[in-house]
Amino acid sequence: xxxxxxxxxxxxxxxxxxxxxxxxxxxxxxxxxxxxxxxxxxxxxxxxxxxxxxxxxxxxxxxxxxxxxxxxxxxxxxxxxxxxxxxxxxxxxxxxxxxxxxxxxxxxxxxxxxxxxxxxxxxxxxxxxxxxxxxxxxxxxxxxxxxxxxxxxxxxxxxxxxxxxxxxxxxxxxxxxxxxxxxxxxxxxxxxxxxxxxxxxxxxxxxxxxxxxxxxxxxxxxxxxxxxxxxxxxxxxxxxxxxxxxxxxxxxxxxxxxxxxxxxxxxxxxxxxxxxxxxxxxxxxxxxxxxxxxxxxxxxxxxxxxxxxxxxxxxxxxxxxxxxxxxxxxxxxxxxxxxxxxxxxxxxxxxxxxxxxxxxxxxxxxxxxxxxxxxxxxxxxxxxxxxxxxxxxxxxxxxxxxxxxxxxxxxxxxxxxxxxxxxxxxxxxxxxxxxxxxxxxxxxxxxxxxxxxxxxxxxxxxxxxxxxxxxxxxxxxxxxxxxxxxxxxxxxx
Numbered sequence: 001x002x003x004x005x006x007x008x009x010x011x012x013x014x015x016x017x018x019x020x021x022x023x024x025x026x027x028x029x030x031x032x033x034x035x036x037x038x039x040x041x042x043x044x045x046x047x048x049x050x051x052x053x054x055x056x057x058x059x060x061x062x063x064x065x066x067x068x069x070x071x072x073x074x075x076x077x078x079x080x081x082x083x084x085x086x087x088x089x090x091x092x093x094x095x096x097x098x099x100x101x102x103x104x105x106x107x108x109x110x111x112x113x114x115x116x117x118x119x120x121x122x123x124x125x126x127x128x129x130x131x132x133x134x135x136x137x138x139x140x141x142x143x144x145x146x147x148x149x150x151x152x153x154x155x156x157x158x159x160x161x162x163x164x165x166x167x168x169x170x171x172x173x174x175x176x177x178x179x180x181x182x183x184x185x186x187x188x189x190x191x192x193x194x195x196x197x198x199x200x201x202x203x204x205x206x207x208x209x210x211x212x213x214x215x216x217x218x219x220x221x222x223x224x225x226x227x228x229x230x231x232x233x234x235x236x237x238x239x240x241x242x243x244x245x246x247x248x249x250x251x252x253x254x255x256x257x258x259x260x261x262x263x264x265x266x267x268x269x270x271x272x273x274x275x276x277x278x279x280x281x282x283x284x285x286x287x288x289x290x291x292x293x294x295x296x297x298x299x300x301x302x303x304x305x306x307x308x309x310x311x312x313x314x315x316x317x318x319x320x321x322x323x324x325x326x327x328x329x330x331x332x333x334x335x336x337x338x339x340x341x342x343x344x345x346x347x348x349x350x351x352x353x354x355x356x357x358x359x360x361x362x363x364x365x366x367x368x369x370x371x372x373x374x375x376x377x378x379x380x381x382x383x384x385x386x387x388x389x390x391x392x393x394x395x396x397x398x399x400x401x402x403x404x405x406x407x408x409x410x411x412x413x414x415x416x417x418x419x420x421x422x423x424x425x426x427x428x429x430x431x432x433x434x435x436x437x438x439x440x441x442x443x444x445x446x447x448x449x450x451x452x453x454x455x456x457x458x459x460x461x462x463x464x465x466x467x468x469x470x471x472x473x474x475x476x477x478x479x480x481x482x483x484x485x486x487x488x489x490x491x492x493x
């Protein structure tokens with residue numbers, strides 16, 4: 001090899017080195033964001049698949065299922081567990097550890113999803129229904145832990161990413177993950193129904209639940225390597241007295257508004273997701289095979305994805321506040337159109353057109369509050385109380401989902417014997433609530449930029465100091481005592 005060619009090769013290596021280092025830096029920064037946030041996939045899967053599972057249980061057990069009490073709570077008992085998990089793990093993630101809280105919630109999710117899959121009670125169907133409900137309650141607790149521990153750590157980890165992309169990556173690994181969970185939760189029962197030729201109902205619903213174990217198992221291995229986010233290490237209150245009254249004075253109104261928007265979003269979103277199979281079954285007659293209903297249910301759920309993925313960059317360009325306002329306003333318009341034109345759209349020969357319009361309605365919900373409400377909850381408060389702030393807001397949202405699942409049948413029933421009115425009313429209600437969300441965001445939610453987390457920590461520090469709180473407690477490590485730090489500072493000086 002000539003001396004000239006060796007020099008060229010060395011130049012190529014030198015030129016390639018910065019690009020390689022940049023790629024390595026990106027992957028080392030994006031991995032914690034993915035590992036912390038992506039567990040919400042299980043939330044989407046578990047909460048959507050149960051709609052198909054209850055449809056199969058009604059076919060398998062007939063009147064035994066229809067007259068059982070379990071019929072009324074198997075579908076939504078996980079929401080109760082999720083609220084408990086959000087509140088408990090919100091506290092733990094602030095006062096113990098983000099990463100360890102995540103590991104515990106993942107273990108709970110794996111164990112109780114497996115138990116739900118194998119639900120049994122001495123051959124008694126009603127006893128089995130009750131056991132399924134119990135296990136799903138604990139599955140909900142595991143899911144609840146993903147919100148304050150996972151999403152909050154995800155938001156804090158985005159600070160290591162390039163400015164101008166942080167909101168996008170947060171959304172991709174939180175809300176988009178939930179949406180893919182919804183899609184897979186609809187698609188798996190469809191595949192299983194096709195394999196089982198719309199028979200072998202027990203195989204369909206148990207396997208649908210059991211597949212929900214796979215993703216948390218993979219994620220558990222990745223999470224074993226997680227470290228605490230740098231922002232949490234610097235500003236946590238886990239070894240300090242939390243000034244709850246001061247935090248409430250500073251963040252109370254903001255927390256109320258964020259929680260209310262989340263409540264409204266989940267009230268409609270989860271209810272429409274859970275009842276989409278029912279809505280589609282209403283278009284067909286009762287003899288429609290499972291593959292037909294589940295297949296179109298999958299198509300509808302796919303519309304969550306473009307709303308979330310295409311809307312994610314909008315949250316960086318316009319900010320989460322205005323992205324939310326645009327999304328819910330457009331969703332309200334489509335919801336009113338759906339209500340007004342339902343009679344024309346809801347025909348068996350026009351089911352594709354119905355699915356597309358209904359899908360656009362769901363997609364706009366993801367572009368707006370779906371993408372941005374978690375982002376706002378994670379970035380509109382300081383690190384020391386972020387887990388509890390986020391946990392409360394998310395819990396209020398899940399309460400909205402829980403209430404929505406109970407209220408939606410009454411909204412549908414208000415249509416009386418008219419199938420058209422029964423289907424129109426949910427869209428009128430949801431469209432009106434979208435307008436309320438837009439107004440709340442416009443008047444009460446602050447703008448969020450790329451460095452809001454750091455800026456919010458400084459604002460909260462200044463407020464605490466102005467009210468007599470010693471902020472040197474923030475970021476204390478285990479075993480450290482404030483008096484030792486003060487002595488050390490004096491000796492250094």
